[in-house]
Amino acid sequence: xxxxxxxxxAAVIGAxxxxxxxxxxxxxxxxPAAPPHLMLRQDQKLLWATEDGLIYNxxxxxxxxxxxxxxxxxxxxxxxxxxxxxxxxxxxxxxVMLLYGDYHLYSRKYRAARRWYELARSHAxxxxxxxxxxxxxxxxxxxxxxxxxxxKK
Numbered sequence: 001x002x003x004x005x006x007x008x009x010a011a012v013i014g015a016x017x018x019x020x021x022x023x024x025x026x027x028x029x030x031x032p033a034a035p036p037h038l039m040l041r042q043d044q045k046l047l048w049a050t051e052d053g054l055i056y057n058x059x060x061x062x063x064x065x066x067x068x069x070x071x072x073x074x075x076x077x078x079x080x081x082x083x084x085x086x087x088x089x090x091x092x093x094x095x096v097m098l099l100y101g102d103y104h105l106y107s108r109k110y111r112a113a114r115r116w117y118e119l120a121r122s123h124a125x126x127x128x129x130x131x132x133x134x135x136x137x138x139x140x141x142x143x144x145x146x147x148x149x150x151x152k153k
Contacts, residue, residue: 046070061093094123110147
């Protein structure tokens with residue numbers, strides 16, 4: 001009985017590597033196509049905008065706005081909000097504040113839109129940007145008219 005169990009155990013131990021070898025030999029040899037490189041699937045302009053947008057300089061405000069707009073257009077609103085908050089709240093770019101106000105206006109959050117418009121107006125007054133102030137007053141007037149229409153209903 002002992003001899004029989006020893007041969008059975010040796011056969012099982014020897015059969016496992018043999019079965020694994022047979023499985024490898026009998027598997028189909030269709031190799032999947034190599035996945036394209038990650039950089040080829042990325043939007044290069046977005047990649048540069050997100051890298052340059054993290055630099056604190058007014059020249060790079062357009063990169064912050066591009067990244068926020070890109071993510072908002074794709075429907076990734078959490079990422080878009082984070083980029084808007086980086087540019088508007090952290091770096092205090094008036095142009096990004098204006099865009100963030102427009103973003104809130106589009107979402108019908110009129111109080112938040114007014115807050116960002118007023119903050120952009122104060123920064124534009126400090127920097128003496130007359131043309132930017134003109135654009136802001138038009139947006140604020142438009143917001144006032146929307147709020148009046150909402151109050152009448």
